[in-house]
Amino acid sequence: MPTVLLIDGWRFFFYANENTEPPHIHVRKAEKECKYWLDEKMFDAKEVFSYNMSSADKRTVRKIIFENFEYLKKEWKEFKRKSK
Numbered sequence: 001m002p003t004v005l006l007i008d009g010w011r012f013f014f015y016a017n018e019n020t021e022p023p024h025i026h027v028r029k030a031e032k033e034c035k036y037w038l039d040e041k042m043f044d045a046k047e048v049f050s051y052n053m054s055s056a057d058k059r060t061v062r063k064i065i066f067e068n069f070e071y072l073k074k075e076w077k078e079f080k081r082k083s084k
Contacts, residue, residue: 004071004079005068008064009029010028011028012025012026012064012068013027014026014075014079016079016083022038022039023040023076023077025038025045031052032052033050033051033053034049034050034053035047035050036048036062038065038072045065045066045069
């Protein structure tokens with residue numbers, strides 16, 4: 001579960017055992033957790049699930065995702081290449 005980004009206590013990471021899913025990022029901060037699929041073509045982040053997250057938390061995470069979208073895509077591709 002490599003951490004690819006750590007901003008304001010939000011940890012952005014990948015799981016190695018999710019090979020059948022589209023590009024996505026897991027995010028955790030204390031007891032809060034969520035997962036977003038990253039749609040490169042539409043420049044979008046679709047919430048897959050969230051736990052213990054307020055609307056403000058979700059807005060914060062989405063803002064961080066969009067500010068780092070290119071970096072997250074690049075890291076996802078590198079992660080998948082290494083995990084083959």
